[in-house]
Amino acid sequence: GAVVSQHPSWVICKSGTSVKIECRSLDFQATTMFWYRQFPKQSLMLMATSNEGSKATYEQGVEKDKFLINHASLTLSTLTVTSAHPEDSSFYICSAEIPTTHGAIFSYEQYFGPGTRLTVT
């Protein structure tokens, strides 16, 4: 089946530093990946759509200069949290889009990585 990995699974960084989170599709190529943020006991909020070879599309309210997304290959997207602040502490989840067919109908499904817990001190 489709497997998506994230690295690291847990990271602690100091305020003002930057941290990079990797999202990899292990056994398939993903033209499109997504980055979500999940606060404790809350739902997943889409941050941005990452497209291979082009700029990411950010959701309203997400600072593109703070959350840098790079999708340099069909199997890797990275999220860099720049100048991290304690309020950036959260659980970050990526997903990769994979085409599916159900009968004669073509669409997509998302497969999720295991998430990265970021703590900014």
Place this chain on the structure above:
Amino acid sequence: AQTVTQSQPEMSVQEAETVTLSCTYDTSENNYYLFWYKQPPSRQMILVIRQEAYKQQNATENRFSVNFQKAAKSFSLKISDSQLGDTAMYFCAFMKLEISGTYKYIFGTGTRLKVLA
């Protein structure tokens, strides 16, 4: 804008019993997809079941089935013969094709299900 509502923040069920999680959504679209995802304590999101809006037949996957009421915009998940391993957070999700050509998910707020021994 599409919204997804899960009105039950927490539920519990006895092992081997049946439980139903509710989900309603709001959209003006006619073609879309609905999903239930499970997020156990490991935080890994796992697809439980999927429903295409154009299909009238309710989707089933072993012990999991849905009651899809398109006119009422309701999409509930029924778990039969509940097992301890079903304990998790359950998210209802709506997916549609954006003008940009990207499929986007919108998640509900989740229902925390605890299966009791």
